[in-house]
Amino acid sequence: MSDERDPPLPGLWLAEEGPEQDVVVSSRMRLARNVDGYHFRSRFRDGEGERLEQYLHGVLTEVDPSFTYLSLADTPQTLCEVLFERHIVSQEHVTAQHPRGVAYTNDGTTSVMVNEEDHLRIQVFGPGLDLETLVANVDDLDDRIGERVDYSFTPRHGYLTSCPTNTGTGLRVSVMLHLPALSYRPDNSRPGTQGIVKVHNAAQKLGLAVRGMHGESSRAEGDFYQISNQVTLGRPSSQAIGDLLDALPQVLLYEREIRAALLKDDRTRIEDTVWRAWAVLTNARQITSAEALSLLSSLRLGVCVEMIDGVGLGTIHRLMIAMRPGHLQRRAGSELKPEDRDIVRATLIRDTLLGTDGN
């Protein structure tokens, strides 16, 4: 199905094991950097974007010869979608029209976007909670690029970025959490009494933002939430990371305690939810991604509390990515209408969970 000239796909690190994975799905760190002497992207002159992309392509190849570099203008749409679904590029980077590119490592844990909102967006990822490793990796890559490139930097404002919300360290650190118990609201209870509301409030006081997986601020799709820092000026990046690490144990403890309490007080209902999810996922003939995500979330809870065995978190995480439109279309080798995607998705999920899928 895939052409020989196809570049290697970035690995699915999300399917690997990581610390605290019963609650923390993944961690991410990104740095925003710009190159001195070039306009920011919104003000590129004729040919400036091409020149900068070419220059940075050269730099990145020098920094790490093992990077795969793609100029997105020459990259097929389906491959771009797959890269987006694997977090290698942002959605905006896929649809933009100006000269732009991306470098990534084959294991998929590192990517550098060229000519995104900033000239460089350096990103590292990992499964579970492991910010120390990530910060070491992202700093090292930043230093190696910074040896070869003059960054836009002043001692007063730090790293100068296109958007003032990134000025200073240019760092955004975020962790993706699975909080089904904190999001749980028993019937007849007042709205706003779930634990997740308290998490929102506590995080806000610490200058952290809590959002759903797709940016929503209320109850998130599939109960997947990301917590990230907001402040990039006035304090070193180590402090932003420290704040997050200080806040997380509380959230993790809280989620685990409520999971335990629910299992004790409401076991039948939780079991019912988990096994119904299993029933639909292994039998449905067509399924939307929203329904699949919500059911995979229930299944994930079932795996974490050892109600379901024989399915690993890695399998669930791989499905969460493989069931998205770009991956489905790449798998099918052609463009698919949404209705057809729902059918292909249901088949993929059935085959994967019942162990008949080779992947």
Place this chain on the structure above:
Amino acid sequence: MLRPCDRCDNQATVHLTEIDKGGGKTERHLCENCARSLHVPQAASKELQKLLKTFEPVHALTSTLTGLSRSCPECGMTFSEFRQHGRFGCAKDYEVFGQEVSRLLRRIHGADTYTGKAPRGGEVREGELIDELTHVREALDAAIHDENYEEAARLRDEIRRIGAGAGSHESPGGGQAPDGAGDGASDGDGES
């Protein structure tokens, strides 16, 4: 119009028709999340947009002293254009709109001076710049008060040498707590 988003499986709520140079039409149907992360129709996030609206350009004497007009000589950006889109045009904008930028950064981050790593193994320590800047700024205030514009221009250059942006005359770090002007959505899906 019930149809899924072009980019994901959510329901599309934003419908656009783009007309290219040749007159060809392309229809796009996006959900709110995708539309937002594609910067359709506006670049700045809601929170940032709100913040920017409250920022009237300050016509400070110090800004005009060295003959700087209120648009960036490097990229042509004006402050009102910046306010509209929430994105700078080049690194020099930080200097050209120094006072407004400092106020804005304090509103967003609660601070307007940097602490942390610097390129090629350097480091900027807390308070390092503030002491020096405060001193020169006081001298600048005095020079302006005495209408000694030549000296004021020199001091302004000095401030620029120390760190980009003339900053403001308010005490540094005296801003509000961050009120959540994030750009999460611009990072695409997932883990912004």
